[in-house]
Amino acid sequence: xxxxxxxxxxxxxxxxxxxxxxxxxxxxxxxxxxxxxxxxxxxxxxxxxxxxxxxxxxxxxxxxxxxxxxxxxxxxxxxxxxxxxxxxxxxxxxxxxxxxxxxxxxxxxxxxxxxxxxxxxxxxxxxxxxxxxxxxxxxxxxxxxxxxxxxxxxxxxxxxxxxxxxxxxxxxxxxxxxxxxxxxxxxxxxxxxxxxxxxxxxxxxxxxxxxxxxxxxxxxxxxxxxxxxxxxxxxxxxxxxxxxxxxxxxxxxxxxxxxxxxxxxxxxxxxxxxxxxxxxxxxxxxxxxxxxxxxxxxxxxxxxxxxxxxxxxxxxxxxxxxxxxxxxxxxxxxxxxxxxxxxxxxx
Amino acid sequence: xxxxxxxxxxxxxxxxxxxxxxxxxxxxxxxxxxxxxxxxxxxxxxxxxxxxxxxxxxxxxxxxxxxxxxxxxxxxxxxxxxxxxxxxxxxxxxxxxxxxxxxxxxxxxxxxxxxxxxxxxxxxxxxxxxxxxxxxxxxxxxxxxxxxxxxxxxxxxxxxxxxxxxxxxxxxxxxxxxxxxxxxxxxxxxxxxxxxxxxxxxxxxxxxxxxxxxxxxxxxxxxxxxxxxxxxxxxxxxxxxxxxxxxxxxxxxxxxxxxxxxxxxxxxxxxxxxxxxxxxxxxxxxxxxxxxxxxxxxxxxxxxxxxxxxxxxxxxxxxxxxxxxxxxxxxxxxxxxxxxxxxxxxx
DNA sequence: ATTTAGCACTCTATGAGTGAGAGTGCTAAA
DNA sequence: TTTAGCACTCTCACTCATAGAGTGCTAAAT
Numbered sequence: 171x172x173x174x175x176x177x178x179x180x181x182x183x184x185x186x187x188x189x190x191x192x193x194x195x196x197x198x199x200x201x202x203x204x205x206x207x208x209x210x211x212x213x214x215x216x217x218x219x220x221x222x223x224x225x226x227x228x229x230x231x232x233x234x235x236x237x238x239x240x241x242x243x244x245x246x247x248x249x250x251x252x253x254x255x256x257x258x259x260x261x262x263x264x265x266x267x268x269x270x271x272x273x274x275x276x277x278x279x280x281x282x283x284x285x286x287x288x289x290x291x292x293x294x295x296x297x298x299x300x301x302x303x304x305x306x307x308x309x310x311x312x313x314x315x316x317x318x319x320x321x322x323x324x325x326x327x328x329x330x331x332x333x334x335x336x337x338x339x340x341x342x343x344x345x346x347x348x349x350x351x352x353x354x355x356x357x358x359x360x361x362x363x364x365x366x367x368x369x370x371x372x373x374x375x376x377x378x379x380x381x382x383x384x385x386x387x388x389x390x391x392x393x394x395x396x397x398x399x400x401x402x403x404x405x406x407x408x409x410x411x412x413x414x415x416x417x418x419x420x421x422x423x424x425x426x427x428x429x430x431x432x433x434x435x436x437x438x439x440x441x442x443x444x445x446x447x448x449x450x451x452x453x454x455x456x457x458x459x460x461x462x463x464x465x466x467x468x469x470x471x472x473x474x475x476x477x478x479x480x481x482x483x484x485x486x487x488x489x490x491x492x493x494x495x496x497x498x499x500x501x502x503x504x505x506x507x508x509x510x511x512x513x514x515x516x517x
Numbered sequence: 518x519x520x521x522x523x524x525x526x527x528x529x530x531x532x533x534x535x536x537x538x539x540x541x542x543x544x545x546x547x548x549x550x551x552x553x554x555x556x557x558x559x560x561x562x563x564x565x566x567x568x569x570x571x572x573x574x575x576x577x578x579x580x581x582x583x584x585x586x587x588x589x590x591x592x593x594x595x596x597x598x599x600x601x602x603x604x605x606x607x608x609x610x611x612x613x614x615x616x617x618x619x620x621x622x623x624x625x626x627x628x629x630x631x632x633x634x635x636x637x638x639x640x641x642x643x644x645x646x647x648x649x650x651x652x653x654x655x656x657x658x659x660x661x662x663x664x665x666x667x668x669x670x671x672x673x674x675x676x677x678x679x680x681x682x683x684x685x686x687x688x689x690x691x692x693x694x695x696x697x698x699x700x701x702x703x704x705x706x707x708x709x710x711x712x713x714x715x716x717x718x719x720x721x722x723x724x725x726x727x728x729x730x731x732x733x734x735x736x737x738x739x740x741x742x743x744x745x746x747x748x749x750x751x752x753x754x755x756x757x758x759x760x761x762x763x764x765x766x767x768x769x770x771x772x773x774x775x776x777x778x779x780x781x782x783x784x785x786x787x788x789x790x791x792x793x794x795x796x797x798x799x800x801x802x803x804x805x806x807x808x809x810x811x812x813x814x815x816x817x818x819x820x821x822x823x824x825x826x827x828x829x830x831x832x833x834x835x836x837x838x839x840x841x842x843x844x845x846x847x848x849x850x851x852x853x854x855x856x857x858x859x860x861x862x863x864x
Numbered sequence: 865a866t867t868t869a870g871c872a873c874t875c876t877a878t879g880a881g882t883g884a885g886a887g888t889g890c891t892a893a894a
Numbered sequence: 895t896t897t898a899g900c901a902c903t904c905t906c907a908c909t910c911a912t913a914g915a916g917t918g919c920t921a922a923a924t
Contacts, residue, residue: 197887210897215888233887233904274680308659312671318858320675324659328667330679333621334858403750404769422751511665511681544916557868562917580875580916868923876915882908894897 174224179249181217182226186238186246190487193410195235240452240486243464247449247490256495260289268503275299275328278507279399282480282500287402290466290493292484293425296399297435299476299508301327304387306357306365311346311379319346321379323386326359327476328511331386341375349376353383362387398431409485417462421483424459435479438467447498452486462486466493468501471508480504521571526596528564529573533585533593537834540757542582587799587833590811594796594837603842607636615850622646622675625854626746629827629847634749637813637840639831640772643746644782646823646855648674651734653704653712658693658726666693668726670733673706674823675858678733688722696723700730709734745778756832764809768830771806782826785814794845799833809833813840815848818855827851 174182184205188196198214201207207214218236221227226242229235238246264285271277279298286294305326312320319335341349353376357365362384403425412418424430434457438448447468453460464486471477480500482493521529531552535543545561548554554561565583568574573589576582585593611632618624626645633641652673659667666682700723704712709731750772759765771777781804785795794815800807811833818824827847829840 195887199887211887212889212897212899213895216896219889229888231904232889233885233902235887308657310655310657310669310671312655314675314858320671320677322657322669322671322677324657324667324669328661328681330667330669330677332677334675401773404766404773407754407766407769419751419755422754426748426751511661542916546916558916559868559870559918560866563867566918576917578875579918580873580914582916866924868921870921871919872917873919874915874917876913878913879911881910884905884907886903886905888901888903890901891899892897893899894895 174221178217178221181214182221182238182242183246183250185218185221185227185236186242189238190489193487195230195237197235200235240454243451243486243490244449247451247494251491251494252447254491254495256499261499264499265503268507278504279397280401282504283399283401286480286482286496286500287405289496290482290484290488291402291405292482292488292493293400293402293406294480294482295425295431295435296480297478298329298397298399299327299471299478299504300390301325301329301476302391302474303361304329304391306360306383306387309350309353309357309379309383311350313341313343313346316340321382321386323383325387325390329390329476331390333382333386335379335382337375337378345375349373349379352376353380357383362391398428398435400425406484409487411462411485411487420459420461421463425483430459434465435467435481438469438479438481447494447501449490449494464488464490466490466497468497470501470504472505476508478504521568525564525568528561529568529585529589530593530597532565532568532574532583533589534838536585537836540834542577542584544582547582587801590798590833590837591796594798594841598838598841599794601838601842603846608846611846612850615854625851626744627748629851630746630748633827633829633843633847634752636843637829637831637835638749638752639829639835639840640747640749640753641827641829642772642778642782643827644825645676645744645746646674646818646825646851647737648672648676648823649738649821650708651676651738653707653730653734656697656700656704656726656730658697660688660690660693663687668729668733670730672734672737676737676823678737680729680733682726682729684722684725692722696720696726699723700727704730709738745775745782747772753831756834758809758832758834762809767806767808768810772830777806781812782814782828785816785826785828794841794848796837796841811835811837813837813844815844817848817851819852823855825851 184201185196188204198211198218201214202211218227222229222236225239226245227236228239230237267281267285271281275298279296283294283296307326308324310322314320317337317340319337321333321335323331356368365384406412406421407418441448447466450465452464462485463483465481465483467479467481469477469479480497482497531548532543535548535551545558545565548561549558565574569576569583572586573592574583575586577584614628614632618628622645626643630641630643654673655671657669661667664684664687666684668680668682670678703715712727712731753759753768754765788795794813797812799811809832810830812828812830814826814828816824816826827844829844
C-alpha cells in the first residue's frame with residue numbers, strides 16, 4: 171500500500187473516530203454534517219471508495235456506511251494516536267492516588283487495575299512485578315503442628331512465597347530456626363544454579379529444605395506471575411457488539427482461562443521493551459479468541475530486577491486515543507514505583 | 518399455606534426440574550410425555566391451577582405453561598434436594614484432587630473455586646480461611662533499601678501478611694533482627710488487645726514497629742478476607758436468561774464490586790453455623806442486584822481458629838440438586854483441611 | 865367425588881409483504 | 895478535479911395473517 175493523501179487520512183480518522191463513538195456504519199452525509207466538512211458527499215464517497223479498495227474500510231452491505239477494518243484501526247493507531255499523551259490533570263490525579271497507597275504491592279495492583287479499567291472504560295489486566303531470575307534473600311521456617319512447617323521465602327526484589335511443608339519426621343522450632351539461619355547465611359543473594367553447587371553440612375533436614383526452597387524458586391521463575399489482577403469486565407460486556415453475541419462469552423472465558431492470559435502477557439514480555447506499548451487488534455490472525463477484540467499491552471518494571479505486564483482489553487472499537495496513553499503512563503508510573511521500593515539490596 | 522398433596526408435590530418438582538433443564542415454561546402435555554405420567558393433562562392442569570393459586574407457580578401469559586416462582590424454588594429446595602448427598606464417586610474424585618494439591622492454601626482456593634464452578638456449572642466464589650481474632654505468631658523484618666523495610670507477619674492459623682514500611686530513619690538489618698526477636702518472644706500468641714498493654718524496652722524503633730504490627734493485625738480482622746477467588750463466570754453468562762439481558766451485566770458488576778460480595782459473604786458468616794448451607798433465591802427482596810439470581814453459600818473452617826465462606830452464584834434456574842450437595846461437601850472438605858494444617862499451635 | 869374428554873378461547877411466535885429511508889456508485893456537468 | 899443528480903440496493907420497522915401451544919371450563923365417565 172502506498173501513502174494516503176491528506177484528505178484520505180482525514181476521512182479515515184473521522185470514520186474511525188465516529189465508528190468508535192457510535193458503533194454504527196458511518197455514511198458520507200453523516201460525516202459532513204457532524205464535522206462541517208467543506209466538500210460534498212460525493213467527494214467523500216469517492217475517497218471512501220479508495221480507502222475501501224486499499225483495505226482500510228469495509229461495507230457491511232451495499233447500502234450501508236463504512237466500518238474500519240483491522241488495517242483501518244491499525245493505521246489510525248500508528249499514525250494518529252500513538253504519540254498522544256495523557257492530560258496533565260489526569261496524570262496528577264492518578265499519581266496522587268498512588269501516593270496514598272504506597273504501602274503494599276497488592277494494593278498497587280488493585281489500584282492500577284481499577285484506574286486502567288476506569289480510564290479506558292474497558293477491562294484491565296495486570297500482573298505483579300516479578301523477577302526474571304529468582305535470588306534468595308531470606309527464609310523463615312515456622313512449625314505449625316507435628317511434621318508440618320510453614321515456609322516463608324523472601325526473594326531479592328521483595329516477592330514473598332509461602333508454602334506448607336510436611337517433613338519426614340517432626341522437627342523442633344529451635345532446630346528449624348537453626349536450619350533457617352544457616353541457609354540464610356549461605357544462600358544470601360544466590361540463584362538456584364548457584365545454590366545447586368553449594369556444599370552443606372551433612373544434616374538431612376537441611377538438605378531437604380534446601381531442595382524445597384530451590385523447587386519453589388524455579389517454580390516461581392517459570393510461571394510468568396501468580397495472580398493476574400482484573401477489573402472492568404462489565405465495561406466490555408455493555409458494549410453493543412457484545413450484547414447477545416457469542417463473542418462476549420468467548421471473551422469472558424479468555425479471562426478465566428489463565429493459560430490464555432498468560433500467553434497473551436508472555437507475548438508482551440518477550441516482544442517489547444519496557445515502556446513500549448503494544449497494540450493487538452482483532453487477534454491479528456493469531457488469536458482466534460480475540461476476533462472482535464483488541465488488547466493494549468505494556469511491560470513495566472526494571473529488566474533484570476522485576477518486571478510485570480499490564481494492559482487493557484476491549485472491543486476492537488475501543489477508544490485507543492484514551493487507552494494507549496493511559497497504558498503508557500501507568501507502565502511508567504509503576505516502573506517508577508518498582509525502582510523506588512525494590513531496587514537496591516546490599517543489606 | 519397448608520400442606521400439598523403428594524400428587525401436587527410430584528407435579529411441582531417435575532415442573533421445577535423441567536424448567537431448570539430447558540428454561541422454558543412447562544405445559545401439562547409436555548409433562549405427561551416426558552415423564553410418562555398415569556393421568557390426563559386435564560388433571561395436571563387442575564393441580565397446576567392449585568399450585569399457581571398457592572403461589573408456587575406462575576404463568577408468563579395466559580396461553581403459556583408454568584414457571585416456578587421464588588416460593589416454588591424454595592419449596593423444591595427445602596423439601597426435595599436439601600438432604601441429597603453427592604455421589605460417592607464424585608466425592609472421591611474431588612478428595613483426590615485436593616490430596617494432590619495440599620501444599621498451599623492459595624492452591625486450595627483456586628482448586629475449590631474451579632471444582633465448585635465445574636460441578637455446579639455456574640460461577641463460584643470462595644474466601645481464604647481467616648481468623649476471627651488475629652493472634653501474633655511470628656514477625657520478620659527485612660531491610661530492602663535505605664529506610665524501607667519489608668515486614669512479614671505470620672499469624673496463628675497460618676495467615677501471612679506482608680507490607681513495605683518506611684521508617685523514620687535507616688536501621689541496620691542486625692538491629693531489625695534484634696527488634697524482631699524481642700517482639701517474637703514477647704508477643705507470641707497474643708491478640709492486639711493483649712499486646713496493647715505490654716510494656717516494652719524504651720527503644721523507639723521497637724515501639725513503632727509494634728504499632729504497625731497491631732495496625733496490620735486489626736486491619737486483617739476487620740476485612741472479612743482479602744482475596745475472593747472466583748471462577749466459572751462464563752457458565753452463568755451462557756445461560757439463556759442472561760443472553761441479551763441487562764441482568765447479566767448487573768451480575769458481573771456484582772462480582773467486580775468487592776463490597777457487595779463482601780456483604781453477601783458476611784451475611785453467611787453471621788447467619789449460619791459451619792456446615793450449614795444457605796440458599797438465597799432471587800435476592801429474597803433484599804438484594805436488588807440478585808433479582809434473577811440465586812446464591813448457595815456455606816461457611817467452612819473452625820470457628821475460633823479460622824473460617825471462610827464459599828458459594829455458588831447462578832441464575833435462579835440453577836441446578837440446586839447438583840449445587841447444594843457440592844457446596845456442602847466442599848465446605849466439609851475444606852473444614853477438614855483447615856483443621857489438619859492450621860490447628861494445633863503450642864510451639 | 866374425582867378424573868377425563870372435548871372444546872372454545874387466548875396469546876405468542878413466525879413469516880410474508882410493504883414502504884420508508886439511508887447510503888451507495890455512476891454519469892455527466894461545472 | 896469536484897459536484898449535482900439519479901437510479902439502484904439493501905435494511906429496518908411495521909402490519910397482518912396464521913399456526914400452534916396451552917389454558918380453563920363444562921359435561922360426561924368412572
